[in-house]
Amino acid sequence: MMVSLDFLKKSELFIDLNDNQLENILRHSSVKSFPEGETIFNQGENADYLYVLIDGLVDLSLKDKEDIGFMTSKIEKEASVFGTPSLMEPPVYNVSARCLKPTKALAIEAKYLKNSIETDPHMGIKIMKRLASIYFNRLNELRAGVLNLFKVYKFKTL
Numbered sequence: 697m698m699v700s701l702d703f704l705k706k707s708e709l710f711i712d713l714n715d716n717q718l719e720n721i722l723r724h725s726s727v728k729s730f731p732e733g734e735t736i737f738n739q740g741e742n743a744d745y746l747y748v749l750i751d752g753l754v755d756l757s758l759k760d761k762e763d764i765g766f767m768t769s770k771i772e773k774e775a776s777v778f779g780t781p782s783l784m785e786p787p788v789y790n791v792s793a794r795c796l797k798p799t800k801a802l803a804i805e806a807k808y809l810k811n812s813i814e815t816d817p818h819m820g821i822k823i824m825k826r827l828a829s830i831y832f833n834r835l836n837e838l839r840a841g842v843l844n845l846f847k848v849y850k851f852k853t854l
Contacts, residue, residue: 728802780827
């Protein structure tokens with residue numbers, strides 16, 4: 697399966713990039729298929745790939761020392777990115793990603809992307825601004841979920 701430039705332009709991370717930059721990213725990418733229940737990556741593993749969801753549903757969960765997953769979020773919108781620690785230091789996944797249904801994702805080589813960010817500062821600034829926005833939005837969603845959980849708990853204990 698080939699992924700088009702138009703698909704990549706839908707991605708919240710790459711929306712500001714030009715066609716040449718997107719074509720280069722696609723040359724360093726491949727489409728991966730995962731069955732339901734498969735883990736794409738585990739928390740603590742080296743983050744070698746950034747993923748863009750093509751189709752499916754991915755659960756991102758933070759594990760504690762007892763391997764109990766908590767503070768999860770779902771990636772289900774087409775062209776959403778996950779595995780973003782691949783662009784940061786240290787490049788280690790900070791959550792685990794597991795498929796809740798059959799999933800296809802574009803896997804982008806993180807080494808290529810980081811090198812591009814360093815050699816093309818304009819591209820780097822655009823990507824890093826979008827990356828900060830993605831993190832901020834996900835943090836706000838998580839905060840809202842935690843607040844809602846406390847409200848439900850408080851209501852049940854009254």
